[in-house]
Amino acid sequence: MTVRIPLEQHALHVADLLAPVLSSPAVETVPIEDALGRVTADDVRSDVDLPLFRNSQMDGFAVRAADTAAAPIALEVSGDVPAGHAVPVVLTPGTAIRIMTGAPLPTGADAVVPVEDTELVLGRDDDLAGAVVEIRTSRAAGEYVRERGSDLARGEVIVPAGTALAARHLAALASAGVREVRVRARVRVGILTTGSELSGGETVEFGQVFDANGIALAALVTEAGAAVSFRGTSADDPAAFRAVLDDAVAVSDLVLTSGGISQGAFEVVREVLEPLGARVTTVAMQPGGPQATAVLGGVPIVCFPGNPVSTQVSFTVFVRAALRNAAGLQPLDPASALLATPVHSVAGRRQFLRGRVTTDGAVEQISGAGSHLVAGMARADVLIDIPADTTDLEVGADVTVWTL
Template structure:
């Protein structure tokens, strides 16, 4: 993604990439590592690199069901050989294969010393105590010792999130426990007297607190622990007390609402009194107001209050900071480059993150926009499966390539 730095001076807006880079400079050390059983490590961040204690595979073994032999023993490349035994997965193959013979072997079973090739059972015919074997290249269908990795080699780097794939690999190495970082504790608070929780009756001018639930979902999808700080009352002393209490328990604080220039100053003033406040206007749409600083020594990010703006700013701007604070190395999502199924005829001084999804008429993937892109609308995000990214001041014609960020990548 290229930055919109050429427009920052004209619009007094901070480019998105610049804001992310600045946030990443302020990331605290990750939480302390802890040792957990492998079955409890899914989704956690690896704190120490993993090295192979032994080679994988540990010995030459068969890649399929068939017959193991010395390739040089097949007359003219194919023919009959007497059978000298049977080796199944889990058997030990200690005795050397007698010259001029073959053994029945099954997938994963160790090759006996002397054998170097496996003929698949589909290319064999058994009769009495012998087997006719078709010609295959020498060394075919054999998984060699150390083929996947050698003993002592680095298998996994620290700073990765452990997916089912890595968990399976660790199990194949015999790891019963693994060292991971403790989940980052994020204190989540919502700002606004107008907010009510779902299930409560609404008086005129009141709305339900959607941000609490959408942002908590984002944080939990990233593998973080969420400490619910509730709703911040628009009163200085109460805001200060709630923030300081949350800072005592959390590693990082996230608030939504109360950071726009025109809003009452209770949240911002409380942050100033408890730590440090920076107010940014980002070149991003939806969104624009973003605050960053510290509360009682803990990092704090203030997101906009409109639900779609809060959601997208959390996914695009706060996510890299939170993942790095969790100990992750790779924190920036990589967009796909796909044809646009729309025209974008007016450039905008803010980088657009448009709710979109992929469709494939005629078998060709393309990016389709939702018609409603308002910063308060979550229904369009539910319809979408990602965000189309259009750079500052760029125009776009149907069929041109556009960056697309899948929600599946942003929520993990």
């Protein structure tokens, strides 16, 4: 008789197994061009003031506010300052200087009149020589002027430690001249799928299936903020599996396998790892009952059953949170929802039914419970978590859901 252990017991075991390699992630320095989605290891401080210099907030005319007090008034245009102008300009009292957005404010100017509040009258040669600008309304000192350091002062934090870098963060870093940033190193995860029936090619022979688990696990690992360090497959041959496993362990902090751990024949993962001290068990859950763990060369190995849905559910329940935490990503904690459809569950096993959130925030079951129903899994956006001691729930029942 198969002894099934509670899910919580196996989850704690996996967490303890992963803790030594995931609790203190390494740090690396990357160019900001490669930092999207990475998590900052330290506070990133600015070496400069932002803005870098006093500049215009608008296209218009730089003036002394006092010279506009009698507006409407006409002022001689004494110069032109485009954005990126590198030569300091001095404003002569009683005149105005045409200025573009972001251009350095001339010395002596303390306000900018937006172009829409002015009318420019050009000189005889249709240029600024001899031009006059009519100022329609008076301006107070500081209007439409960006003061140096008004956004961020030198030494202040641009992005705090623990931030998952998005485009807006990278823009701020680039504006402050930051070219590289220290981030948490990604956990290196090796992925190994097993089974003589697997085909990785474009066609399959009779009795074969396409290998979906390698693709699924690689995507799940990447979504969880880790890096896929190895991807391989092995037929049901112990020597071949051990050779590929050694290759995966050599370049990984953690190895995930799928298949080969059930009670039947040709269970190559179990055959190789049990003599090395592997813990092979059956968890009271569906899908995903067969589970195993081992350690090889100091690298933890977490083994999932080979059915595609079982593999994905097992990763979500046992490994995802640990990887996201190591990466510094926000947790995807289980949440509560109301059932939009009645459900039936198997007694004695914690069921993870495929579900979808409805427009009103409830959740409906959209697929059968079979661990082979990959199309049903694709249509789901949550797992509906049904306790082991529950067999039937009606519409409106409160259930726990896991975001996919």
